[in-house]
Amino acid sequence: MTHxxxxxxxxxxxxxxxxSDAREVLRLVERDPDAAALARELKLTRQWLAAGxxxxxxxxxxxxxxxxxxRYLPPRESATLAVRLIAFDWRRWLAWLAPAAAxxxxxxxxxxxxxxxPQSAAARAPEIETPGEELGTFTFRSDxxxxxxxxxxxx
Amino acid sequence: xxxxxxxTPRPAAGWLVACxxxxxxxxxxxxxxxxxxSQLIWxxxxxxxxxxxxxxxxxxxxxxxxxxxxxxxxYLVKSLDVTVTPGxxxxxxxxxxxxxxxxxxxxxxxxxxxxxxxxxxKTVRQSLQALRQGELAVLAGDSKxxxxxxxxxxxxxxxx
Numbered sequence: 133m134t135h136x137x138x139x140x141x142x143x144x145x146x147x148x149x150x151x152s153d154a155r156e157v158l159r160l161v162e163r164d165p166d167a168a169a170l171a172r173e174l175k176l177t178r179q180w181l182a183a184g185x186x187x188x189x190x191x192x193x194x195x196x197x198x199x200x201x202x203r204y205l206p207p208r209e210s211a212t213l214a215v216r217l218i219a220f221d222w223r224r225w226l227a228w229l230a231p232a233a234a235x236x237x238x239x240x241x242x243x244x245x246x247x248x249x250p251q252s253a254a255a256r257a258p259e260i261e262t263p264g265e266e267l268g269t270f271t272f273r274s275d276x277x278x279x280x281x282x283x284x285x286x287x
Numbered sequence: 288x289x290x291x292x293x294x295t296p297r298p299a300a301g302w303l304v305a306c307x308x309x310x311x312x313x314x315x316x317x318x319x320x321x322x323x324x325s326q327l328i329w330x331x332x333x334x335x336x337x338x339x340x341x342x343x344x345x346x347x348x349x350x351x352x353x354x355x356x357x358x359x360x361x362y363l364v365k366s367l368d369v370t371v372t373p374g375x376x377x378x379x380x381x382x383x384x385x386x387x388x389x390x391x392x393x394x395x396x397x398x399x400x401x402x403x404x405x406x407x408x409k410t411v412r413q414s415l416q417a418l419r420q421g422e423l424a425v426l427a428g429d430s431k432x433x434x435x436x437x438x439x440x441x442x443x444x445x446x447x
Contacts, residue, residue, distance in 0.1 A: 170323060261410035277351045278421050282411050284401070284428035 133166050141167060145174050320370040321391060321415065322443075327381040328428070328439040330358035340353060340364070348441060351423065358437065368445060371397070381440060391415075401426050418444050 143149050144157040161167045170200070190197060262269055268285040328344055330352065335341060341362035343349070349361045367379050370390045378388040386402040395416060401409040412425045423443050430436040 242429040253369070263407050263410075267408055272357050276354050277423075278417070279351060279355060279423040279425055280413065280417075281355070281427060284410060284426065285408060286428070 133164070137167070138170060141171055142174060145171060145178070250279070319373060319394070321389075321397065321418075323369050323371060323389065323397075323418075324443050324445040325369060325379060325381065325387055326366045326368065326439075326441045326443075327364040327385065328352070328441055329362045329364055330356060330361050330427075330437040330439055331362070331433070332358055332435070333360065335360065335362055348423070348443075352439065352441075356437070361439070366444070385438075385440070387440065387442075397424075399424065399426070401440070413442070418442075 140157055144154055161171050269282055271282050273280045276285065314352045324327060329341060341364060344361045352361050353359060365381055369377050369389060370378050371391055373391050376388055376390045378386055380386050384404050388400040390398040392398050395414060395417055397413045399411045399413060400407060409426065423441055425436055428441040430438055
């Protein structure tokens with residue numbers, strides 16, 4: 133009897149074979165003494181296991197046992213959770229950027245008039261003060277040469 | 288959450304960075320200083336004297352003076368670099384009779400005072416923006432020592 137035949141016989145005893153195969157195995161057991169002996173032995177073994185197997189209770193409770201398994205299983209909503217995490221993180225970034233932007237705007241408002249002169253200042257000619265009467269002055273500017281000249285004359 | 292995004296900052300850090308940026312950005316204004324070059328120049332049509340007291344004016348300034356004034360030769364008598372800071376009025380002596388005093392009036396205006404023989408002769412105000420753009424502020428007059436010649440005090444920002 134081949135190993136495959138032995139497995140088929142075991143499946144027949146467990147009731148796992150389709151009807152056609154089951155009839156074939158039944159005929160084999162009826163005509164082959166080795167097959168009949170194996171079938172008898174397997175039946176006895178199953179009966180002994182069913183009657184005499186010792187129950188060994190797990191020390192942890194059922195709930196604890198399944199909680200340990202559930203802890204290491206990946207959550208089914210992992211994608212949704214990731215999106216939620218990113219959205220939450222953006223709020224934190226906004227909380228950081230908002231005061232920074234506000235401070236920069238205030239800084240810009242404060243700096244702008246200091247860095248860029250008013251138009252009146254850009255167009256203003258040099259102011260000249262001559263405290264004494266003994267000097268005369270005149271001013272001219274050369275735009276092409278970028279030069280402002282104050283000419284001082286002794287009277 | 289922090290395991291997923293360990294570098295997520297706290298809002299207080301934003302204020303800290305903003306204050307730091309503000310300090311950095313305002314530093315140039317608060318600590319503004321102006322570097323100036325003051326040159327006493329003699330303008331003449333005569334050749335350069337051989338006594339070695341005068342040097343040649345840098346060509347860029349000389350050419351600009353030539354295009355504005357009638358003199359063809361410009362010799363450097365003295366050149367001084369001066370740094371003007373807010374609240375200070377540095378004074379430089381260009382010759383025995385001529386002194387200059389500088390003052391930053393505001394963020395846009397430089398005040399130049401010309402002293403002749405110790406007496407205030409002129410007060411001139413010059414746009415800082417123009418100076419930064421290469422403007423020459425020139426105080427000038429006829430030479431008392433040699434008829435037909437002229438003296439020039441040219442104030443500019445030195446090129447880096």
